[in-house]
Amino acid sequence: MAKHDTLQPGDMIGILGSGQLGRMLAMAAAQLGLRTHVYAPDSGPAFDVSAQATQAPYDDETRLAAFLETVSVVTYEFENVPAATAAFVAARRPVRPGAKALAITQDRLTEKTFLNELGIPTAPFAQVDDVPGLAAAVSGLGIPAILKTRRFGYDGKGQILVQAGADLSTVFEAIGAHPSILEGLVRFRSEVSVIGARGLEGEFAAFDVCENEHANHILSRTTAPARISPATAREAIEMTGRIAAALDYVGVITVEMFVVDDTRGDTGRERLVVNEIAPRVHNSGHWTLDGAFTSQFEQHVRAICGWPLGSTQRHGRIDMRNLIGAEALSWRHLLGEPTARLHLYGKHEARPGRKMGHVTRILPDREKHRENGD
Numbered sequence: 001m002a003k004h005d006t007l008q009p010g011d012m013i014g015i016l017g018s019g020q021l022g023r024m025l026a027m028a029a030a031q032l033g034l035r036t037h038v039y040a041p042d043s044g045p046a047f048d049v050s051a052q053a054t055q056a057p058y059d060d061e062t063r064l065a066a067f068l069e070t071v072s073v074v075t076y077e078f079e080n081v082p083a084a085t086a087a088f089v090a091a092r093r094p095v096r097p098g099a100k101a102l103a104i105t106q107d108r109l110t111e112k113t114f115l116n117e118l119g120i121p122t123a124p125f126a127q128v129d130d131v132p133g134l135a136a137a138v139s140g141l142g143i144p145a146i147l148k149t150r151r152f153g154y155d156g157k158g159q160i161l162v163q164a165g166a167d168l169s170t171v172f173e174a175i176g177a178h179p180s181i182l183e184g185l186v187r188f189r190s191e192v193s194v195i196g197a198r199g200l201e202g203e204f205a206a207f208d209v210c211e212n213e214h215a216n217h218i219l220s221r222t223t224a225p226a227r228i229s230p231a232t233a234r235e236a237i238e239m240t241g242r243i244a245a246a247l248d249y250v251g252v253i254t255v256e257m258f259v260v261d262d263t264r265g266d267t268g269r270e271r272l273v274v275n276e277i278a279p280r281v282h283n284s285g286h287w288t289l290d291g292a293f294t295s296q297f298e299q300h301v302r303a304i305c306g307w308p309l310g311s312t313q314r315h316g317r318i319d320m321r322n323l324i325g326a327e328a329l330s331w332r333h334l335l336g337e338p339t340a341r342l343h344l345y346g347k348h349e350a351r352p353g354r355k356m357g358h359v360t361r362i363l364p365d366r367e368k369h370r371e372n373g374d
């Protein structure tokens, strides 16, 4: 590894995006004696905790160039970094994770094709560019199915359930007539995610697989460990490592998966279907701040600095809940709960659907409990 690829304490990390993920990355960097410079079009929670902040559009090359002068490496807290911005930055500083991860994960069609080429199962899907294309996809995959825009979807935005008897022109208009994919509906038993990290030299470490519940398309609760067999958990982590290696990945990667009953083989078996890759730290990994030796944020900072990865060992049974909108108003009550760890993102307005903070509760591991005769 070339010396200039690794950072030293005191060096500055550039972060594109100013939300809560950027904020928690900046805080983890500070703990390790690193400084951060956040660049974003809007001032957000990350601005409050960074040594430097630039509020400017992603296509302002003068401001971007000045930002890059101050940093040794650039990372991002969201996958929709415009391609031109990513190219401008990559020509001047190392970007981690790199261009391949961004290009593949920004587009659901490219992402699913990439996964299938790696031999990793996804929901069945078909490309949809227009209404006749949607009709063809519906007759190929059957309904119900989900129409999703290829780009810029998050928290359920840019997707619509296609039901029997639906008027397909209305459905296609409803998602803005954007290039899309139609996905077969997966009858899942549960949803899980793997938060893994790949270092500069290809080393890989993952946290225990966690289980996710959504409400109104937004993550509401994450528990760890996920209620899956040890073999399924190993497979989930192995898949994530394979995906990271194929993307030449550096940093934390999140892979969201469905757990489905395997009706093909023995009864009671389960299998995994990958839903989505996020080339970044993830809401379902927030529990690692309090529930693991190294948090996902510290792990990401270590990886992009070319530093050794930390231990991913879990401290106990985890229950992380997002505080959405007015739920954050219970902060005073939560502060009084002895096993609850409260995180607030410093957002001023508790708008409905807005992620304001999260609370993690840690309980003793059941096995350890029994060993101790409790």
Ligand code: AMP
Binding pocket: 123, 146, 153, 154, 155, 156, 157, 183, 184, 185, 186, 187, 188, 191, 214, 217, 256, 275, 276
């Ligand atoms: P996504 O934006 O693709 O992560 O989807 C958001 C949520 O919608 C997922 O976490 C699932 O709960 C649900 N979902 C997405 N795609 C499918 C699918 N093909 N089958 C069943 N549920 C899905």
